Amino acid sequence: MGSDKNNYLTLEDVELKNKRVLLRIDVNSPMDPVSKRILDDSRFRSHVGTLKALRNSKTVLLAHQSRPGRKDFTTMEKHASKLSEILNREVKYIDDIFGKRAQKEINKMNNGDIIFLENIRFYSEEVLEREDEKQKETFLVKNLSPLFNYYINDAFAAAHRPHPSIVGFPQTLPSLAGKLMEKEIKTLESMIEDNGKTYFVLGGVKVKDSLKVMENLLERDEASKIFTTGVLSILFLDSKGIDIGKKNKEFLENEIEYQKQSKRAIELLEKYQDKIEIPEDVAINKEGEREDVSVEKIPDEYRIEDIGIETIVNYSEKLKDGQKIVMNGPAGVFEKDKFSIGTEELQRTTTESEAYSIIGGGHICTAAEECGLKNYFDHVSTGGGALMNFFSSDQLPALRLLEESKEMYS
Incomplete structure (x- = not known):
């Protein structure tokens, strides 16, 4: 079973006609907290290729929406309806996950049927992060596995999470990568191949994650240059000994485990200073107005909310000779027009x-x-967390288990 082109099995490697398949997708989407209307259906559309390939199978969908305690933590009824609308075919919602009702509906499926099970995070064991072996012993995996011929993971956005629905089933069923999963993995793997200058532009507020990515990329010599923006760049300015002002220093101390992350940034600068770009000027929010100032003249009383104009010009000029560019995280408080530049x-x-x-x-x-540029990127990844995890660790849990499953069932 399977070819040697990948270390994991894909839809092309097996005959899926007349087979009962359990398909893990990721349609976790922004929703109106009152009406529960789905506000963005792009993740649904990303799975269409896989679902079309399964048109002659009996397909059961597993997915989650949000997490317990949040306003958008809800059932999958709207999701089933949205997917049905996109596919122009019935997608039957079942308000059960692995109980008798779900099992009964699965057992009476015909070819071409699609069932959408309930939000798997309604089930408490799904959010436990434990060793792979323990995840296959969960009630979810033990109850659903006997009902299926294959498990397919198409949920790249959740590929970094070692949950039962991601790492449990590949240990009990022959498992395949869906079309979206395969596309995401191949695209990201191509970015770290040694063929040309690869630039990373990192920003946003998740400093800890960004530092892990930097450490991994620089240690493996997989990044030609890393351009820091957002809160990450403020940390690097501070780590370089630049006075970032009282207000910004307080922000770092309160928000990012300052002592620990500062030490990591200092060590990176000591080892890889020639590969790390930091701003030469910043934009401060001076009573609602944007003011660009040199990093040598950052005042105490105002927050930094964007990289400065000179830095934008400098970074832009240097980015032009890159062969590959990966962007993760905004450069500033883009929700404010003056700081979205x-x-x-x-x-x-x-x-x-x-x-x-x-x-x-x-x-x-x-x-x-919002600025009309999304469609001009060569690849828009469906998962920010998985994207960062891919570049910051040895392997995504989802991919690791798909590879182990191929070895087990080939």
Whole structure:
């Protein structure tokens, strides 16, 4: 079973006609907190290729929406309806996950049927992060596995999570990568191959994650240069000994485990200073107005909310000779028009360059959508967390288990 072109099985490797398949997708989407209306259906559309390939199978969908305690934590009824609308075929919602009702409906399926099971995060074991072996012993995996011929993972956006629905089933069923999963993995793997200058533009507020990505990329010599923006760049300015002002220092101390992350940034600068770009000027929010100041003249009383104009020009010029560019996280507080300039201009430079460009992460993708540039990127990744995890660790849990499943069932 399977070919040697991948270390994991894909839809092309097996005959799926007349087979009962369990398909893990990721349609976790922004929803109106009152009406529960789905506000963005792009994740639904990303799975259409896989679902069309399964038109002669009996397909059961597993997915989640949000997490317990949040306003958008809800059933999958609206999701089933939205998918049915996109596919122009019935998608039957079942308000059960692995109980008798779900099992009964699965057992009486005909070829071409699609069932959408309930939000798997309604089931408490799904959010536990434990060893792979323990995840296959969960009630979810033990109850559903006997009902299926194959498990298919198409949920790249959740590929970094070692949950039962991601790592449990590949240990009990022959498992395949869906079309979206396969596309995402191949695209990201191509970015770290040694063929040309690869630039990373990192920003946003998740400093800890960004530092992990930097450490991994620089240690493996997989990044030609890393351009820091957002809160990450403020940390690097501070780590370089630049006075970032009282207000910004307090922000770092309160929000990012300052002592620990500062030490990591200092060590990176000591080892890889020639590969790390930091701003030469910043934009401060002076009572609602944008004011660009040199990093040598940052005042105590105002917050930094974007990279400065000179930095935008400098970064843009350097980005032009990249062969591959990966962007994750906005350069500033893009929700405010006056502080969206850095984010928008770096995206514009990237999409107008000759480089193969990838963008990933909810906020920066939203910013790209708002300024009309999203469709000009060569690849828009469906998962920001998975994207960052791919570049910061040895392997995504989902991919690791798909590879182990191929070895087990080939």
